[in-house]
Amino acid sequence: MNICVFLSAADLDDRYTRPARDFARLLGKGGHTLVWGGSDVGLMKVVADGVEEAGGRLLGVSVEFLSAKARVGVDEMVVARDLAERKRLLLEKADAVVIMVGGTGTLDEATEILELKKHGHTDKPVVLLNTAGFYDGLKEQFRRMEDEGFLPRPLAELVFFAEEPADALAYLGESPGTA
Helix, strand or coil: CEEEEECCCCCCCHHHHHHHHHHHHHHHHCCCEEEECCECCHHHHHHHHHHHHCCCEEEEEEEHHHHHHECCCCCEEEEECCHHHHHHHHHHHCCEEEECCCCHHHHHHHHHHHHHHHCCCCCCCEEEECHHHCCHHHHHHHHHHHHCCCCCCCHHHHCEEECCHHHHHHHHHHCCCCC
16 A cells, blocks of 8 residues: 655654654555655654665655755655645555644645545545644644534544554555555
8 A cells, every 4th residue: 555644854752753663664564655755854764764674665755845855765756846746746646644743744734635535535544643642732623623513524534543553554454445
């Protein structure tokens, strides 16, 4: 399965990098392909290293203005013109999406896939990996949106919240069309 991972390119604390490394190993051992932003820095590097070391494939989608930070020696690297094209290509090449810890770029990517799902433009499974409670506030906000009628579909149809890396991959393995 091609698993798109949206995540930070920042250097982060061990409470974030350790679970990311665990997730990457599971992804690689499962024979899956990591589809990611292509960067060889920060958490993106941690995950790419883990997937590669465990035998998985790497499919990067960088963007022109970040191409100097792109990982070399991957199975496939695409360089998009801009961030909008990058998001489109990441989603196009993925069978499923996992959202890991990140900043505004990760949040932008996350809301894009959820908006596409909300309107029925994709049925790809989406997992939000809530490492160290990072997304507790967002989870609460999504629930409020659901409770107050802002979501036309149940939240559970849009995204699965996983607390542990193994739970994220187990959910994807059980999702229709991804096994």
